[in-house]
Ligand SMILES: Cc1cc2nc3c(=O)[nH]c(=O)nc-3n(C[C@H](O)[C@H](O)[C@H](O)COP(=O)(O)OP(=O)(O)OC[C@H]3O[C@@H](n4cnc5c(N)ncnc54)[C@H](O)[C@@H]3O)c2cc1C
């Protein structure tokens with residue numbers, strides 16, 4: 001059976017975005033649509049499934065399932081794939097999924113594509129548009145010669161849309177035998193970052209090399225605090241030690257999705273924009289009127305961010 | 319018993335040069351509609367792979383005797399000579415038409431090479447290639463070799479145990495650093511947090527000139543052409559257009575511009 005299946009782990013974000021996308025692809029292929037949830041599930045699992053017109057939801061639970069990226073998760077999904085075949089498995093591209101998807105693909109002999117931004121069906125063949133060169137270009141991959149395929153999709157690029165007519169989803173508990181499988185990689189120590197994360201922030205103020213020196217990063221903190229938001233940074237100033245690694249936005253940093261993103265002294269390189277282009281409103285402050293960041297921005301101020309940032313703090317407070 | 323390290327290295331277009339063209343709006347796609355053909359863009363070793371070589375050299379310097387082999391599918395002589403100049407033992411070129419391979423095929427060739435050498439204790443890769451950004455070859459390679467896969471490392475330490483080698487890796491995760499332990503053989507991918515890769519010394523460059531690059535073909539590795547038929551094909555590449563609807567907020571002074579911006583954000587309902 002040539003199913004299209006969305007695969008998610010626990011309550012990690014992106015499930016509903018992927019279900020909206022997957023539903024469209026399934027319709028385009030004329031294929032049945034499904035959802036498989038590994039490990040813990042969101043509390044409103046069935047409501048989401050109904051809203052997204054998913055007829056069948058499969059749950060795989062096992063005390064051995066500790067993470068989405070490990071040996072057990074790969075074995076569980078490979079076992080699932082043998083019993084419940086599919087043409088296309090879509091996973092939201094989380095940190096763990098970046099390992100899980102290619103490992104699973106190799107194990108079940110499936111083609112694999114990551115960094116997906118969208119899928120289209122043309123003449124019965126699936127085409128995936130993905131980002132390349134850190135966002136400088138887009139590539140289109142054709143998935144040919146029969147499945148299965150595993151595709152990782154950047155959910156922050158997608159929208160959620162409810163189905164026209166909701167379904168009454170059926171929940172199946174799928175048992176997989178994980179008897180002989182144990183994690184070969186053991187976590188010895190984990191430094192828990194405490195406090196809020198920029199991925200979840202609603203307002204972000206980000207600084208870049210245009211701040212000139214380390215001490216000026218304080219201006220970013222001050223505006224972030226005044227707005228009740230979080231401070232973030234471009235990679236060069238994280239490399240320089242002006243800001244902590246957890247604040248780095250972009251391809252090799254965090255993917256954020258705030259309602260407001262203020263970028264000060266940031267040029268707008270694709271590798272940075274990958275991490276903030278999904279912001280609802282982007283504001284750029286740059287002294288170069290031709291800076292690429294203005295192409296992405298909704299509002300911009302051309303000027304010296306060292307002068308403008310303190311004035312913004314005053315304007316917010318005043 | 320020496321630790322057998324294999325580093326997988328890919329040749330890519332200089333991402334900074336690509337970036338500069340993109341920022342100036344001058345990035346051009348070739349006539350085939352899918353490749354970047356600007357001749358002025360230099361070809362380099364993927365930076366993360368350079369850092370994977372660095373990780374291997376650091377393991378050697380920390381006191382573990384190793385053999386370090388650098389293998390590439392499709393890289394030119396320049397790239398492999400560069401690897402040789404860093405003090406690795408053997409540069410290997412796997413001859414293949416990379417444009418006709420997908421990532422499964424790439425990993426199949428790399429796996430066949432490792433097996434042809436009787437295996438490896440530590441396979442080091444970059445976290446992703448800076449051209450396609452896929453980051454899938456190491457994981458697929460791990461599966462083909464039946465090895466665990468540890469991704470996004472900032473540090474790799476190896477200690478000899480009675481029977482083999484114990485590997486400790488510090489990973490960079492969204493929740494902070496994570497230290498993991500795994501027994502060799504294993505695959506590890508290296509991230510930029512490892513730090514600056516070294517430059518070749520003059521003596522290294524001289525030695526590299528004499529070093530022979532081993533060359534092998536898919537057939538010699540026992541990989542049949544029909545197992546390399548790609549399932550995923552790159553059919554098109556384009557430069558995304560950005561909408562560009564920026565409203566420039568003016569003001570006679572920084573204070574006025576700032577006040578105007580905040581007022582505008584409030585009137586739009588972005589700020590309360
Ligand atoms: C493989 C790879 C991965 C990468 N990953 C990331 C990533 O995850 N995140 C990331 O951010 N980058 C990443 N980069 C780097 C990226 O390509 C850019 O180099 C980087 O984003 C530029 O940072 P920036 O904008 O702070 O600095 P610059 O590009 O130097 O820009 C500084 C800007 O500040 C402006 N400016 C200067 N002074 C002032 C002033 N007083 N007031 C106002 N404006 C001023 C300048 O006009 C300029 O536009 C990556 C690169 C590669 C190759």
Ligand SMILES: Nc1ncnc2c1ncn2[C@@H]1O[C@H](COP(=O)(O)O)[C@@H](O)[C@H]1O
Nearest residue numbers: 326327391443444446447452453454455
């Ligand atoms: N053609 C290749 N030759 C050797 N190693 C490669 C090749 N392609 C990918 N790799 C390795 O796999 C990593 C990830 O590549 P990718 O999956 O293409 O993003 C790279 O950093 C290399 O270490």
